[in-house]
Amino acid sequence: MTPMSDGRSRSEALAAQYEAYPYPERDPADEAKRLITGSPSRLAEIDHYLYGGARDWSRPFRVLVAGGGTGDATVMLAQQLAEVAVEAEIVYLDRSAAARAIAEARVAARGLTGVRFVTGSLLEVAGLAPGPFDYVDCCGVLHHLDDPAAGLAALTGVLAEDGGLGIMVYAPYGRSGVYELQAALRQLGRDLPLDRRLALARRLLAGLPTTNRFAANRLIGDHRRGDAELVDLLLNPVDRAFSVPELAGLVAGAGLTIASFVEPVRYEPRLYLADPALRARCDGLPPIEQAALAERLAGNMKTHVAYLARRPGTVARLDGPDWVPQLIEIDARTLAASLERKGAISGTVDGLDITLPVPPLAAAVAGEIDDRRTLGEIVADLRRRRPELAEASLVQAAQALLATLGGLNKLLLRRA
Numbered sequence: 001m002t003p004m005s006d007g008r009s010r011s012e013a014l015a016a017q018y019e020a021y022p023y024p025e026r027d028p029a030d031e032a033k034r035l036i037t038g039s040p041s042r043l044a045e046i047d048h049y050l051y052g053g054a055r056d057w058s059r060p061f062r063v064l065v066a067g068g069g070t071g072d073a074t075v076m077l078a079q080q081l082a083e084v085a086v087e088a089e090i091v092y093l094d095r096s097a098a099a100r101a102i103a104e105a106r107v108a109a110r111g112l113t114g115v116r117f118v119t120g121s122l123l124e125v126a127g128l129a130p131g132p133f134d135y136v137d138c139c140g141v142l143h144h145l146d147d148p149a150a151g152l153a154a155l156t157g158v159l160a161e162d163g164g165l166g167i168m169v170y171a172p173y174g175r176s177g178v179y180e181l182q183a184a185l186r187q188l189g190r191d192l193p194l195d196r197r198l199a200l201a202r203r204l205l206a207g208l209p210t211t212n213r214f215a216a217n218r219l220i221g222d223h224r225r226g227d228a229e230l231v232d233l234l235l236n237p238v239d240r241a242f243s244v245p246e247l248a249g250l251v252a253g254a255g256l257t258i259a260s261f262v263e264p265v266r267y268e269p270r271l272y273l274a275d276p277a278l279r280a281r282c283d284g285l286p287p288i289e290q291a292a293l294a295e296r297l298a299g300n301m302k303t304h305v306a307y308l309a310r311r312p313g314t315v316a317r318l319d320g321p322d323w324v325p326q327l328i329e330i331d332a333r334t335l336a337a338s339l340e341r342k343g344a345i346s347g348t349v350d351g352l353d354i355t356l357p358v359p360p361l362a363a364a365v366a367g368e369i370d371d372r373r374t375l376g377e378i379v380a381d382l383r384r385r386r387p388e389l390a391e392a393s394l395v396q397a398a399q400a401l402l403a404t405l406g407g408l409n410k411l412l413l414r415r416a
């Protein structure tokens, strides 16, 4: 362990940072106004990516939120599980007592139950919060450990045999400029307390040369949100990024497999290659190499969100009509109108404009998705109303639409 200039280990300095600046900055009063949602750890994602879209939710569900911070994942999971009335226990674990106090206040503000709060290191999870857990959330934590492999091994040790993890780790290329700015700030302020280094960082950011890679990186804005965010980004004593091959090595070392990255389509090099000769070359690569190539070509990935399982084959696959499609944070009618107009799904992902064409009939299918009917029922209902539409064309359009939206993590599948 490399000591800091004040004699503390890097891990102790990290602990002190999250005690002084619990991350992310959250006000429990805001729970009355909004629910923060995201990936990993949406219930529908857990089902789709880790349980083949077929988890039996009448069975109890045990969750560990490892490095839970100020409570985003804990609150989201507890709220979702309460809404679908699943018998569940969530264990929140973090080293920071300050972060825990905020997470507890947020859970209390929503009147949520079934959450147990534990203060301690995830490296000691087996003693602090024994498994088995059906699901482990570890978002933005492994890259802050001196030994991420030991962290992932500890979490895998409390995972149920058929359980899975949802993780987020930093990725190198989208964080261009971050690491040299961290090093520059260490040079300028390593002898100062954290609050004074924060002030220095603000001065430095105000006058960076335009050629500085951080100044030129339009993808990163965390430091503009607040003190905790700036400290976490630029003054963090333990921070490393994982390229796709490095992450694959970490995951394999724990005896796990990457069930899926989120959003999956961003890890397909075809998204970034128009030239047929190049496309043909990359089609022959194994999936993880394709993902590594996609990361290198895109250049805009700041993080990797991934679901991990013990064995391959946990992701739901559309293999017939008996699947219920569920839209994520899009309204079916708005989607249908947009597809009608553009004939494609388009948007900007971390600075990159993407346009994914879908067949003309996809608009009609999109307008019917209601998180209730199966694909087969949707097609049958459409044909009852519009008998002129051929079943085969509708099915083909539906498959194309579901695959495209699925690639963007905007549509997930559940077994009927």
Ligand SMILES: C[S@@+](CC[C@H](N)C(=O)[O-])C[C@H]1O[C@@H](n2cnc3c(N)ncnc32)[C@H](O)[C@@H]1O
Pocket (backbone or CB within 6 Å): 015, 018, 023, 024, 066, 067, 068, 069, 070, 071, 072, 073, 093, 094, 095, 096, 099, 120, 121, 122, 123, 138, 139, 140, 141, 144, 145, 232
């Ligand atoms: C960047 S924050 C992420 C918080 C939360 N997971 C989120 O995504 O909002 C990292 C958190 O990990 C916690 N942490 C760091 N090392 C830890 C360890 N060894 N055991 C438990 N928690 C740890 C910190 O205290 C901090 O709250």
